[in-house]
Amino acid sequence: MKLADLYQVENRTTVRVTYRDTDQMGHAYYANHLVWFEIGRTELVRQLGMAYREMEQAAGVFLPVASAQIAYRAPARYDDLIEIRTRVARLSHVSIEFHYHVVRRDGDDEVEIAQGSTRHAFVGRDGKVLKNGFEILRVEG
Amino acid sequence: MKLADLYQVENRTTVRVTYRDTDQMGHAYYANHLVWFEIGRTELVRQLGMAYREMEQAAGVFLPVASAQIAYRAPARYDDLIEIRTRVARLSHVSIEFHYHVVRRDGDDEVEIAQGSTRHAFVGRDGKVLKNGFEILRVEG
Amino acid sequence: MKLADLYQVENRTTVRVTYRDTDQMGHAYYANHLVWFEIGRTELVRQLGMAYREMEQAAGVFLPVASAQIAYRAPARYDDLIEIRTRVARLSHVSIEFHYHVVRRDGDDEVEIAQGSTRHAFVGRDGKVLKNGFEILRVEG
Amino acid sequence: MKLADLYQVENRTTVRVTYRDTDQMGHAYYANHLVWFEIGRTELVRQLGMAYREMEQAAGVFLPVASAQIAYRAPARYDDLIEIRTRVARLSHVSIEFHYHVVRRDGDDEVEIAQGSTRHAFVGRDGKVLKNGFEILRVEG
Numbered sequence: 001m002k003l004a005d006l007y008q009v010e011n012r013t014t015v016r017v018t019y020r021d022t023d024q025m026g027h028a029y030y031a032n033h034l035v036w037f038e039i040g041r042t043e044l045v046r047q048l049g050m051a052y053r054e055m056e057q058a059a060g061v062f063l064p065v066a067s068a069q070i071a072y073r074a075p076a077r078y079d080d081l082i083e084i085r086t087r088v089a090r091l092s093h094v095s096i097e098f099h100y101h102v103v104r105r106d107g108d109d110e111v112e113i114a115q116g117s118t119r120h121a122f123v124g125r126d127g128k129v130l131k132n133g134f135e136i137l138r139v140e141g
Numbered sequence: 142m143k144l145a146d147l148y149q150v151e152n153r154t155t156v157r158v159t160y161r162d163t164d165q166m167g168h169a170y171y172a173n174h175l176v177w178f179e180i181g182r183t184e185l186v187r188q189l190g191m192a193y194r195e196m197e198q199a200a201g202v203f204l205p206v207a208s209a210q211i212a213y214r215a216p217a218r219y220d221d222l223i224e225i226r227t228r229v230a231r232l233s234h235v236s237i238e239f240h241y242h243v244v245r246r247d248g249d250d251e252v253e254i255a256q257g258s259t260r261h262a263f264v265g266r267d268g269k270v271l272k273n274g275f276e277i278l279r280v281e282g
Numbered sequence: 283m284k285l286a287d288l289y290q291v292e293n294r295t296t297v298r299v300t301y302r303d304t305d306q307m308g309h310a311y312y313a314n315h316l317v318w319f320e321i322g323r324t325e326l327v328r329q330l331g332m333a334y335r336e337m338e339q340a341a342g343v344f345l346p347v348a349s350a351q352i353a354y355r356a357p358a359r360y361d362d363l364i365e366i367r368t369r370v371a372r373l374s375h376v377s378i379e380f381h382y383h384v385v386r387r388d389g390d391d392e393v394e395i396a397q398g399s400t401r402h403a404f405v406g407r408d409g410k411v412l413k414n415g416f417e418i419l420r421v422e423g
Numbered sequence: 424m425k426l427a428d429l430y431q432v433e434n435r436t437t438v439r440v441t442y443r444d445t446d447q448m449g450h451a452y453y454a455n456h457l458v459w460f461e462i463g464r465t466e467l468v469r470q471l472g473m474a475y476r477e478m479e480q481a482a483g484v485f486l487p488v489a490s491a492q493i494a495y496r497a498p499a500r501y502d503d504l505i506e507i508r509t510r511v512a513r514l515s516h517v518s519i520e521f522h523y524h525v526v527r528r529d530g531d532d533e534v535e536i537a538q539g540s541t542r543h544a545f546v547g548r549d550g551k552v553l554k555n556g557f558e559i560l561r562v563e564g
Contacts, residue, residue, distance in 0.1 A: 020172060024164070024219055027487070031461075051361065067495060068453065072488050075487070160465070172314070175313040175316065180441055194502040203307060205309070208354060209352045210351040211351075220465070301446050305445050359447075
């Protein structure tokens with residue numbers, strides 16, 4: 001795959017807000033958005049033909065997070081069905097950045113819940129940074 | 142230590158209910174009680190002169206849970222300071238059972254939040270059951 | 283619906299184990315099972331034609347948990363697809379008990395992860411126990 | 424209190440990493456940092472003579488999060504004792520920004536785990552933005 005094509009791939013995954021996720025304001029607690037981001041990037045990676053689990057177990061590649069940012073737009077509430085839209089925003093040999101867009105579908109309308117991004121290094125079993133991010137994601141340099 | 146003496150040891154540990162713990166009923170969500178139980182038994186084991194982390198890393202002893210039960214008495218709420226009281230209820234060569242009592246201190250009064258128990262096997266790095274529970278806890282057979 | 287018919291209804295819901303759910307043993311942490319149970323009973327109630335959210339908001343009926351028990355059979359691991367099977371095990375005018383069976387599907391085989399039960403009271407907005415459990419679940423007395 | 428003095432106040436709160444917090448890499452999962460931030464700002468607000476709980480219940484003031492960012496420096500591991508250092512970084516009439524610094528104390532040394540910030544609006548019970556942030560925090564304009 002070409003890098004420009006990779007940037008076009010968007011994964012859309014749906015999750016339901018559970019009771020556990022809520023806080024006493026009746027909203028999904030603000031750390032859940034990072035869990036949703038994780039679900040989104042796992043599914044995006046799966047859609048690209050890999051699986052996080054195999055990356056870790058077979059290839060010995062880990063993606064520890066270096067930074068995260070979240071802009072909260074509207075609360076998600078108990079039992080809401082929300083959609084996580086995930087893209088690769090930037091790929092280099094040593095790191096990858098994902099962008100996330102979380103919306104609540106309401107018939108034809110949609111309400112923006114949050115957007116955000118996370119940056120991750122490619123790291124080996126020994127904790128050292130790998131320099132073959134393109135190869136890992138099978139992207140032509 | 143004699144087994145009868147071990148059964149007398151009670152650990153008391155205090156934790157505060159955070160926003161994350163609450164649900165939209167305004168109560169601590171019902172899975173948090175198992176997290177409190179975990180905090181209680183970790184501190185009890187520490188009080189007995191060991192540390193879970195060392196048990197796992199140095200001794201290669203793990204304590205996967207076999208069963209858990211919880212009786213919920215009264216809700217814990219945001220910002221409550223609760224006390225977890227933990228004892229060893231039963232020790233055998235292959236397993237250990239902890240009992241927990243969670244209360245909310247309110248001046249001299251206390252309100253019972255929950256009680257419960259968990260049973261754990263002693264397991265080695267290879268996943269096989271160990272048969273030296275007394276030795277691990279330094280209890281005379 | 284007749285009570286005997288209610289007891290025959292089984293909801294089957296699938297969830298994927300996320301990174302958040304795992305602990306350093308590489309297993310789903312033992313409190314997640316209660317979260318799965320919650321997902322199971324929410325979906326069972328939905329399948330019966332109600333929604334927890336509406337019960338709370340419209341009808342002012344809450345189902346706080348009175349007790350829970352879990353028997354852990356085998357670990358669930360990161361990225362496992364697990365199935366939660368939920369039934370009403372007992373209904374009275376004042377309380378309801380759910381039974382849960384969690385399995386990992388592996389082609390035609392299935393591995394039992396856990397089973398358990400929770401008991402809940404029917405409670406009104408004022409915190410008082412309601413005595414119309416049959417009516418709430420539209421079951422003939 | 425003068426605004427310049429408010430900015431000098433630093434709260435230091437210690438928490439222990441529990442098993443629940445870890446993931447299968449053996450690190451504290453990346454969403455826990457937001458939970459630690461929450462603990463830090465709750466304790467800072469308490470140190471300033473208020474309590475979140477009272478703000479919500481008595482004064483009807485809520486602080487929903489508008490944005491969050493986290494820079495992850497080093498992993499926190501199971502049983503680590505970590506210190507959360509929290510300050511008010513910016514106060515306006517309609518919003519407040521907290522800065523957080525999370526370190527692991529290791530004797531006299533300390534290792535930086537993460538730093539970050541969150542921004543919150545002052546909001547009333549009706550969900551409308553309040554414009555008396557200075558008054559709420561008893562800061563002279």
